[in-house]
Amino acid sequence: MKKNYYRQLAFLGMLLIILFGFQKYRSNEKEDFSDVRFISNNPKNSHLAEFDPNELDGKQWRNLGFTEKQTTTILNYKKIVGGKFLSKDQFKKCFAVSAEKFSELEPYLILPENNGDSKSSRYNRVEKKSITVSRKFNPDLYNINDWVKMGFSERQAEAIVKYKNYLGGSFVSKEKFKECFIISEEHYKKLSCFLILPEKTPASFNHHVKNSIVNTTKIHYRPFDPNLLDAEGWKSLGFSDKQSQTIVNYRDRNLKGSFKNLEDIQKCFVISPEKFEELKPFIRLNPTTVANRYNNTRTETTQQEKTDFSKVDLNTITFKQLLEFGFDEKAAGSMIGFRKKLGGFVNREQILTTYNIDPELTRKLLSVAQLNTSNIPKYTLFDAPEEWLKNHPYFKYSADKIIFYRLTEKDERKLWKLLKIKPEYEARMKLYLK
Structure with a gap:
């Protein structure tokens, strides 16, 4: 009996010890750890200040917490986008910059929010050049250096002069000057009151004057037969080289060798209504000339059609040969242009995707002509220029x-x-x- 009594007593003692230990463990869970601070492996930079990411070198990027590989990627990405980050949005797209890292750096970046934001950015205010003008001027007389002195960059100045030449050597009006894509709304407001130009574009302004050379000498017209004039003859009437050749091509190709009446001449798009009225009293259409040129053209065409197209390579076929086969100028030009951009046709199906062509006529050509692809340049994705x-x-x-x-x-x-x-x-x- 004593033995059993001591066993029970020992069991109760052990049970009390277990209960006491569990109670102490429960009380420890409620212990206050509010003063404990864990050390982060990636503490935020507390020393960050505003910076221009375009001015940082590799070491400085690494100081911001980027790895060697990430730094290389960022610098390469900057080269790809033109050597300069233009906005925060563009910088964010670099895959080496995580969303969290961008959020950390974003408040300190001296960049506009996006490429179109040019009003509130300190970055743009530094980069932007001011345009200075103090007196009235005729922009037609300004060369590249004059525009650069005004505050435009050299490339902008070149573009402005090129646009003037496109219009035919004169801006014509303030309205046309404003249309130059280099001239922003802000620039135009500043320059408008100084421009020695008419406000509105004259109704007689012809867009095709862009191909002409401004000629200040008065032309003395004499009676002429438009079917006997070559390119030099049309130049003597005041047309540019390009316009003269266009008139000759229009007559020989579209009209089969001769102008039949005044309306044919009037329809030529490089001859403006004003120019046609000047020429009209001096035009002499000779029925004999019309007939002879028409017959000669038919004979030449018949001879040209003897070309053996089964021996012609589609990658070397010429504009003239395409016209010979029956294509119009627009279709022939499209096919030659598309081939040039591709570097050559690899298969015949590509040719059928060319714009402005007659599918039936093209299929006829494809069934006859050869296709040599041996001279087409090819690369890998890694060595392609x-x-x-x-x-x-x-x-x-x-x-x-x-x-x-x-x-x-x-x-x-x-x-x-x-x-x-x-x-x-x-x-x-x-x-x-x-």
Whole structure:
């Protein structure tokens, strides 16, 4: 009995110890740890100040917490976007900058929010040049240096002068001056009151004057037969080289060798209504000339049609040969232009996608002519020249991505995945890849 009594007593003692220990553990859970501070592996930079990301070198990027690889990627990305970050939005798109890191740096970036924001940014206020003008001036007399002295960059000045030449050597009016894409609304407001130009564009202004050379000498007209004039003859009447050749081509190709009446001449788009009225009293259409030129043209055409198109290569066929086959000038020009941009046709189906062509006539040509693809330049995604990528119709919309991703990714399959291109576009691109 004593033995059993001691056993029970020992059991109760152990039970009390267990209950006491559990109670102490429960009380520890409520202990106040409010003063405890954990050390973070990536503490935020407390020393950040406003900075221009375009001025940072590799060491400075690493001081901001970026790894060696991330720093290299950021610097390469800056080169790809033109050597300068233009906005916070553009900087954010660099995949080496995480969303969290951007949120940390964003308040300190001296950049506009986006490329179109030019009003509230300190960055733009520093970069923007002011335009200074103190007296009235005729912009037609200004050269590139004059525009640069006014405050425009050299490239802007070149563009302004080029636009003036496009209009025919004169801005014509304040209205036309304002249309120059280099002249912002702010610039125009500042310059408008100083411009020695009419407010409105004259109703007689002809857009095709852009191809002419401004001629200040008065032309003395004499009676002439428009069917006997060559390009030099039309130049003597006041037309530019390009306009003169256009008139000759219009007569020989579109009108089959001769102007039949005054209306044919009037329809030529490089002859303005005002110019036609000047020429009209001196035009002499000779029925004999009309008939002879028409018959001669028919004979030449018959001879040209003897070309054996089964021996012609679609990658070397000329504009003249396409006209010979039956294409009009617009279709022939489109086909030659598309081929030039591609660097050559790889298959016949591509030719059928050309704009402005007659599908039936094109199929007829495809069934007859040869296609030699041996001289077409091809590259890999890694060695393709940047200029080629940016100008090729099949690559230009993905060129920036290719140039960016190939800096760090050397596996072609992974590179295609990063590009995320639709299968049909990828198939087209692979036609020009090794």
